[in-house]
Amino acid sequence: MSEASEVKISRLGRFWTLLAFGATFAAGAWCQSRGFFEFAMHNPDEIWRLTKQHIHLIVTAGGITVCLGVPLGVLVTRGFMRRYKEVTLNFLGICQTVPSLAIIAIAMGFMGIGVKTAIFGLVVYSVLPIIRNTAAGLTEVSPALLDAGRGMGMTPWQILAKVEIPNALYIILAGIRTSIVVMVGTAAVAFLIGGGGLGDLIFTGIGLVDTGIMLAGAVPTALLAIIFNWLLSMVERLIISKGVLRE
Amino acid sequence: MIELQRVTKIYPGSEHPAVDGVSLTVPEGEICIFIGPSGCGKTTLMRMINRLLPISSGKILMGGENILEMDPIKLRRGIGYVIQQIGLFPNMTVRENIAVVPKLLGWDKKKRDNRVDELLNLVGLSPEVFRSRYPSELSGGQAQRVGVARAMAADPPYMLMDEPFGAIDPINRSILQDEFLKIQEKLKKTIIFVTHDIDEAIKLGDKICLLKDGRLEQFGTPEKLLVSPRNEFVKDFVGSDRTLKRLTLLKVRDAMLKDPVHCHMDDPAADVIEHMERENLHYLLVVNGDNKLKGYVTRRDLADYHGPVGNLVHPMTLTVRPGLNLKDALSKMLQYDLGIVCVIDEEGRLIGALNSQTLVATVGITYDEKGGHWGKIVSGGKVL
Numbered sequence: 001m002s003e004a005s006e007v008k009i010s011r012l013g014r015f016w017t018l019l020a021f022g023a024t025f026a027a028g029a030w031c032q033s034r035g036f037f038e039f040a041m042h043n044p045d046e047i048w049r050l051t052k053q054h055i056h057l058i059v060t061a062g063g064i065t066v067c068l069g070v071p072l073g074v075l076v077t078r079g080f081m082r083r084y085k086e087v088t089l090n091f092l093g094i095c096q097t098v099p100s101l102a103i104i105a106i107a108m109g110f111m112g113i114g115v116k117t118a119i120f121g122l123v124v125y126s127v128l129p130i131i132r133n134t135a136a137g138l139t140e141v142s143p144a145l146l147d148a149g150r151g152m153g154m155t156p157w158q159i160l161a162k163v164e165i166p167n168a169l170y171i172i173l174a175g176i177r178t179s180i181v182v183m184v185g186t187a188a189v190a191f192l193i194g195g196g197g198l199g200d201l202i203f204t205g206i207g208l209v210d211t212g213i214m215l216a217g218a219v220p221t222a223l224l225a226i227i228f229n230w231l232l233s234m235v236e237r238l239i240i241s242k243g244v245l246r247e
Numbered sequence: 248m249i250e251l252q253r254v255t256k257i258y259p260g261s262e263h264p265a266v267d268g269v270s271l272t273v274p275e276g277e278i279c280i281f282i283g284p285s286g287c288g289k290t291t292l293m294r295m296i297n298r299l300l301p302i303s304s305g306k307i308l309m310g311g312e313n314i315l316e317m318d319p320i321k322l323r324r325g326i327g328y329v330i331q332q333i334g335l336f337p338n339m340t341v342r343e344n345i346a347v348v349p350k351l352l353g354w355d356k357k358k359r360d361n362r363v364d365e366l367l368n369l370v371g372l373s374p375e376v377f378r379s380r381y382p383s384e385l386s387g388g389q390a391q392r393v394g395v396a397r398a399m400a401a402d403p404p405y406m407l408m409d410e411p412f413g414a415i416d417p418i419n420r421s422i423l424q425d426e427f428l429k430i431q432e433k434l435k436k437t438i439i440f441v442t443h444d445i446d447e448a449i450k451l452g453d454k455i456c457l458l459k460d461g462r463l464e465q466f467g468t469p470e471k472l473l474v475s476p477r478n479e480f481v482k483d484f485v486g487s488d489r490t491l492k493r494l495t496l497l498k499v500r501d502a503m504l505k506d507p508v509h510c511h512m513d514d515p516a517a518d519v520i521e522h523m524e525r526e527n528l529h530y531l532l533v534v535n536g537d538n539k540l541k542g543y544v545t546r547r548d549l550a551d552y553h554g555p556v557g558n559l560v561h562p563m564t565l566t567v568r569p570g571l572n573l574k575d576a577l578s579k580m581l582q583y584d585l586g587i588v589c590v591i592d593e594e595g596r597l598i599g600a601l602n603s604q605t606l607v608a609t610v611g612i613t614y615d616e617k618g619g620h621w622g623k624i625v626s627g628g629k630v631l
Contacts, residue, residue: 148334151297151407152348152397153324162347166338241338243381 018226026219035212036219051220054197057187058228061122062180069127070172073134074160089135092128100125100186108193118195122187126179133175137168169240177232184225249273249296249405249437254305256291265291267461268305273454276435280448283458289441293407296439297323309405324348327398327406331413333390335382341393342378348401366396371426388419395427406438412447424450445485449495457481470496493610499576500569502609503590503599509534512541512557519556520549532589532597533560540566540589540597566591569598577606
């Protein structure tokens with residue numbers, strides 16, 4: 001029990017550290033230019049509307065990414081694909097080096113502008129780490145467990161659902177969390193192709209050389225990243241078996 | 248009953264078969280050990296029985312049914328499976344691990360939970376303490392007990408065990424082996440047990456199947472392999488100390504001298520000492536009216552004493568039961584530096600005695616096969 005509560009404390013500790021860091025940053029920004037609070041106080045509805053748009057982007061793109069990435073990650077580790085696993089993962093790794101802006105630009109080329117294109121771009125960009133982590137997590141599962149499961153008369157699906165995924169969940173969810181937190185930042189780019197979101201304020205601020213407006217977009221974005229990170233770590237704690245966490 | 252008929256396994260791309268035409272029959276309720284040096288095909292042979300590996304040619308029958316005609320998933324659910332790495336699922340508690348196969352078979356929760364507690368008791372783990380633990384909170388020995396319990400969960404008539412005690416320290420291994428034998432005595436499963444440890448094979452096996460390069464070198468009882476190895480390889484494999492190894496197979500009751508000389512507590516010392524002098528005995532065992540062993544007297548103590556010998560009895564340092572194996576008995580004799588050790592039954596009655604001569608005679612008997620081995624030992628029951 002003590003181990004479990006230590007884990008809890010260190011997690012909470014990390015959360016507060018991040019929050020404190022964010023607060024310091026915001027305070028520093030405030031010292032430099034009071035424009036942020038002035039703008040925020042005059043336009044709370046605008047910030048809130050864009051934040052909701054941003055959240056909508058993340059939730060939709062994140063949902064699609066997970067629904068796509070995890071099954072693809074499972075697929076590359078199945079028997080018939082295992083031979084090509086290294087090749088596939090290396091290929092995905094190379095794809096990952098293409099900048100997010102480029103992906104969104106390419107997507108715009110054939111899908112036009114709008115939320116759909118933005119979501120498409122975000123999904124393509126974020127799905128790769130999830131596939132990689134899922135595949136890595138599943139590969140890590142000890143062959144002895146698979147042998148035991150098979151020898152006991154589990155079907156391949158039962159082995160996947162009851163043995164492989166639960167024991168790889170830690171790594172799979174870590175991949176999902178990283179991907180989504182990064183996505184919160186990347187989603188700011190969506191504004192450039194008419195996807196809306198807090199990028200609206202950030203890029204307007206940059207355009208007008210108005211730090212206040214820029215911060216009105218950046219600070220909520222940072223807070224969103226922290227909140228998503230915290231929410232997902234809560235999900236991890238809820239669904240990962242204690243037996244796996246302790247190892 | 249498990250029957251292998253000319254079972255052969257050739258891995259693709261390999262010229263030599265990993266298992267080459269092995270035929271043998273494991274009778275109902277017996278433990279059959281597959282043993283041999285690394286790469287001899289013992290694990291391959293075992294894994295063909297639950298179809299984890301396909302058979303290249305030959306046939307395997309379980310209870311008279313060809314396993315190739317059975318659904319592999321159903322077949323495996325009817326065979327308990329224990330592996331060296333134990334393979335407990337870390338994401339599941341002990342209870343969930345044990346209940347895996349019952350759950351696959353669709354047992355309801357209450358039946359599963361009862362079965363889990365029953366099995367934990369059987370393997371010597373307290374259900375209250377262990378059922379909610381995770382595998383990471385178990386020691387190696389505890390984990391393998393759970394592994395064995397899990398294999399027996401749905402009460403399968405057959406079990407396959409691949410070096411189950413191989414990764415456990417020698418002390419715990421020996422304890423687990425003893426407990427395993429006790430459980431097997433009760434449950435009478437038909438078991439295939441893979442090991443590379445000849446001592447384990449001799450201790451646990453009803454039959455031993457010795458393999459080399461995929462070929463069956465000898466199949467028979469441990470006794471048979473030790474007493475009449477079929478060729479040089481078998482002889483080398485069982486070891487130059489095969490005579491000593493037979494000690495594990497023999498029981499104290501096979502070697503003890505029945506009804507050793509003794510006297511009664513109430514016998515007068517003078518008569519007893521006279522007899523001891525006549526027979527040149529330095530020590531004599533003493534029993535009470537119920538023939539219960541009280542201890543021994545020495546000739547020196549009795550000198551010039553006139554009461555009953557009962558007053559001068561020294562208690563015995565060590566006694567053994569007739570069911571103990573000779574290896575443990577001998578080791579106890581050496582440990583306590585005793586020339587003789589008394590054999591008593593559950594009631595404490597004297598039924599025999601064991602000394603180094605009787606031991607040697609018993610182990611040697613099957614080698615010269617001449618018999619007539621009690622010659623030099625003093626026998627004859629009560630002296631007065």
